[in-house]
Amino acid sequence: MQPIFKNIKGDRLLWAVVAVLGIFSFLPVYSAASNLAYTGVGRGTFSIFFGHFMHLVLGFLIVFVVHKIPYRYFRAFSILLLPVVLVLLVITLMQGSATAGTNTSRWIQIPVVGVSFQTSTFAFVVLMVYVAHYMARIKDKIITFKESILPLWMPVFLVLALILPANFSTAAIMFSMVLVLVFLGGYPFRYIAVIIGSGLLALTLFVLTAKAFPDAMPNRVDTWMSRIASFTDDAITEEDYQIEKAKIAIASGGLHGVGPGKSIQKNFLPQSTSDFIFAIIIEEYGLFGGLVLMFFYLTFLVRVAVIAQKSDTIFGKLVVLGVGLPIVFQALINMAVAVQLFPVTGQTLPLISSGGTSIWMTCLAIGIILSVSAKREELVKKEAQDEQEDNPLDILSEAV
Template identity: 60%
Template sequence: MKTIFKHIKGDRAIWAIVAMLAILSFMPVYSASTNLVYVVGNGSTTGHLVKHIALLIMGFGILYGVHKIPYRYFSGGSVLMLPIVILLLIVTIAQGNTIGGANASRWIRIPFVGVGFQTSTLAGLVLLVYVARYLAKNKEKQIVFRESLIQLWLPVGIILMLILPANFSTTAIIFFMIVLLSFIGGYPMKYIANILGIGIVALGLFILVAKAFPDLMPNRIQTWESRISGFFSGESAENYQVEKAKIAIATGGVTGKGPGKSVQKNFLPQSSSDFIYAIIVEEYGLVGALFVLFIYFLLLFRIVISAKKATTIFATLLVIGVGLPIVFQAIINMAVAVNLFPVTGQTLPLISSGGTSIWMTCFALGMILSVSASKNETEESILDDNPLDILHETI
């Protein structure tokens, strides 16, 4: 055990939280996968559990590898990754796949592995690191709005517009997090108000174009409208899932029905991913529900501690930028299950099944651990990093 601890750096509490969430996910995923086996006819419950464990092991490998990288490399790395994620998003729009009943092409297949990869999740992570870099680099400077439109908001706008056609909820979350990070990073409030106005206008134009040319993006606007109207009226296809989730929660009681004894998992189409929290509440009751919620708030607390202890502006913004979305996504997933939010398709980080979510969450946590493991870095060394120099060092 001591040998293992010698090789892991950073906040030990975050390591423990990640391990705990991973272990907690085993039984719910194994139990909820019966829907995929007996209703959809896809594989076996043991097979789904083994696949989930394999994805978690790969996630821990990513977490370990990333946390060993000096966090200053992520600054220049985000610049190098921007054109790559833009290209990946274009490929996804052109020839992406639908997986798990999604009504839009959000995934591309990883060659020779056969695993789907949701490119928007990677794009959001890269974008948040890039925004943290820009804000840190200009913290002590007078920001000129026109210049920031080109340097900061143009890449943000391009990537968000490429994500939007297939995934409105992810686009909204990323945009909200970027605005929040900009506010924390000292970007002028009057400029943030301008960006919000531009964002609303851009979304309006997108909706008008989509309605005028429905063949370009079939059913996307209708899906958004049905989810929002169904949330308020209680009459939509997604409302069926919400009703089953509410039944699962209501019948869970204080201590739950017990591991593997969920009934509603047989009726919830996304019981092992989007609505896994409802299955947790049904099987483990209010006690299990509050415990999972407590773990995520504990993670939020450790993220804030890591941000406060960071030695540079970039490190602080990096931790906030990649850390808060994890907790925010968890809260949204749980809120959807209890019908406080419209259906969004957001998974429960490190608990829901799904490779992309696990891997990108581990990548983000690896960056946070890299920051918490760093010693006496200087801001100048980070901001002076040239992306080409980093590429040269990597080669």
């Protein structure tokens, strides 16, 4: 084990939080997987559990490899990968279709390995790194709105426009996180207000066009509107089925929960291993378990803030915040949906929910954060060595 720990760099507490969340995820996923096996997804409980295990193994391998890469290289990677992301999003949008009540235009099939890949999550990470790179590049320059339209906002709106038809929640979160990042990067607030207004106008035009020409493109506008209507309306409809079962699960959990693997609502709650896994966690581990889980996500947030504050470059600070804040924000949204503080969005619980792409892209973001932290550690060690070498007392003692 010692050689492994020697090769692990970066913030140790962040490593610990990520490891605890990943290891804990096996318990609720294995418990909820029994329902998936029973309802006929074509795999047994152990097969689903093993699939989640392999996703996490590959995810931690991604963290390890990425955190070894000097983070300055991610600036060039984001520029090179942005056109690739746009092409993948176009292909995904064109090949997908709505079948059996689900929208498969969020995923792209990889024929060589026979797996599905959700391109929007990959686009999220690449776009945030790109925005961090741009804001770091113009940090000491006078920012004009006209000059920033093509290099900054054009890529952002292209990515959002390709994600929006099939995945409104991801597009909305991405837009919000970009706005937060450019604000933290010193972008003038009056320009941000213009972008917000333009975004709302574009969204309105898209919804009106989709309602007027429903067969023109694959979209889920009706689903968005029904979910918002169900959230604001007290009447119980079919759209409320998931959230009602989630609330029953949470109420059944009480303070201490019914115990690991003893959830009842996992047999009735759709997406119990992904979108609504927090409700299963509360049912089995109670309010105490839910608060402990929130504590780990808040600890993750604190470490992200500390790493960003300690980074020696503007890009390091912004890229840590750019890829770190969305992880915590997504976790809070997932929890808020389970307790009906937010409309149903389809966002997973990072590092806990099953699903390959979600885990891998979260681990990619964590690897980038740890790369920044590892670089800071190297600088601190180098400074300490330089001070020791230049210490006159050490020189005198060596002479004596």
